[in-house]
Amino acid sequence: MEKVPRPVIRRLAVYLRCLSNLEEKGIKVVSSKQLASMLQIKDSQVRKDLSYFGNLGQRGLGYDVKKLSEKIREVLGLYKMWSVIILGAGNIGKALANHKRLEQNNFKIVAVFDSDERKINKQIAPGLKVRNVSELQQFVKEHGVDIAVLAVPASVANDLACELEKAGVKGIVCFAPTTLTCRIPVEYVDITVFFKTLAHSIVNSSYNI
Amino acid sequence: MEKVPRPVIRRLAVYLRCLSNLEEKGIKVVSSKQLASMLQIKDSQVRKDLSYFGNLGQRGLGYDVKKLSEKIREVLGLYKMWSVIILGAGNIGKALANHKRLEQNNFKIVAVFDSDERKINKQIAPGLKVRNVSELQQFVKEHGVDIAVLAVPASVANDLACELEKAGVKGIVCFAPTTLTCRIPVEYVDITVFFKTLAHSIVNSSYNI
Known part of the structure; x- marks a missing residue:
């Protein structure tokens, strides 16, 4: 398959949300x-985006919602459940730990870490207690974490990212306003x-294209 | 000025964050x-993006961080403070109400609304108490709100969006997983x-372009 540009991949994720809404409505x-x-x-952009993945639509009929949805899930790697940890039990960490749409989309939050004694051992979401960040390395080794979310201050984000990379985490979603130097993928x-x-x-007023 | 495509505008906002980081470091x-x-x-993409706004760089020298930052702020309309309300005092609403980078970037949260009696009148962030959503219309009329954030369930998002549009709100940031039918700009x-x-x-493993 031809290399797909990042903006297309990002739009695929958005198509998927729209397709899920349509599926729920029985369309x-x-x-x-x-x-x-x-x-x-533009609709020409949609056709161009989807043409990367073979002939998915039928001229004059449109796209089969279920088939297109399955194809996009395959392309995005959503055929498996991804194991996710959150670093930082502040407001953003809490919002993510309670965000039901993550698990619905195959991203399962398995642990939340913080260094603040006042937060450690407190329940942050159903079934999730905040762990001490000192347990991070061992947790990742034992559980094989795929993705880590950095919801921590910018000042500590890069050190944590390096630690996560060493521990074998495969990718990072970074909410800290900084640029990470690790080599694993970061969003x-x-x-x-x-x-x-x-x-x-x-x-x-340039909203309507 | 030539019409600038939305993906470019989105990247401008990201350039601005990077430029702010550089400015803080004295670069x-x-x-x-x-x-x-x-x-x-790709760097060719950066040059193409920035060429929409005239000749901002000097060949072989690069871009003046301060001037480029000012130009982007102008293009994005960040020369004024935008007045923002949040609908929904749940985890997302709370994270946004406490997100200092919004005000630092000229988006001032002036009020948070909810319909849940248990949340109303509770403090959600420094200087911000949750208001009853029944006061929404009057608040918008009196204070001239620019932007509303929908951090509410999808089932009520569209009705609220229509109400906000009628009240004179100029744009919406929608966290609800649904598509709104209002005519004002939505992100x-x-x-x-x-x-x-x-x-x-x-x-x-297509991360490194």
Whole structure:
């Protein structure tokens, strides 16, 4: 398969959310135009994105919601349950630990860590008690963690990332506003980006493409 | 100015975060290559993105960090403080109400609303008490809110969006996993997208471009 650009992969994840919504409503077929309007992009972009994965649609009929959804899950690697730990039991860590849509999408939070004595051993979400970060290495070795979330201050994020990489974690979702030097894949989440993009849309009234 | 595509606008917001980090470190000039490595994209993409806004760099020298930062802030409409309300005082609402980087980036949370009697009147963040959603319309009229955040269940998100639009709110950041029918600009935030994109990177080891 041709190498798929990152923006396409990101959109695949969004298509998947839209397809799940359609499936829940019992809708079986969707056109590129409908998907485009849900993502606020052009329908030619949808057709181009999906053409990377072979001939998934039927001209004039649209895409089979279930088949397209399965194909995207396969491409994204969602055929297995991913084991996730969260570092940082603050507000962001707590919101993620309680975010039901993560497990529904095959990302299971198996542990939360913090260094703050006041937080350790407290329940942060159903079935999840905050662990001492000193247990991190051993936990990762014993449980084979796939993904770690960094919901910690920027000042400690990079040291933790290096430690996680050494311990064998395969990828990081980083909420700290910094750039990590580790070599495993990292996704940076900066919530302010959504607000800034929206501000631009409002100022330029360029929302409807 | 030529119409700027949405993915470029989104990257501008990310460039801005990187530039702020550089400014904090006292770095005055940055090359397209450095910016590219921070964003994990090609440097040709950085040069193309920034060329929309005139000749901002100097060949062989790179971009002036301060000037580029100011230009991007101007393009994104960050020359003013945006007034933001949050609907939903759950875990996501609480994390946002306490997210210092929003105000640092000119998005000021002025109120949080909920319909749950147990949450109303409780302090959710420094200086912010949860208000009854029944006061929403009047609050928006009196205070001229720019942006509303929907951190509510999908089942009530669209009705609230319509109400907000009528009240004169200019744009919405939507955390609910649904598609809104209102006509004001909406930015959808789906945290699972970051996890799915990361899963793909891990599976395909296609991280380093």
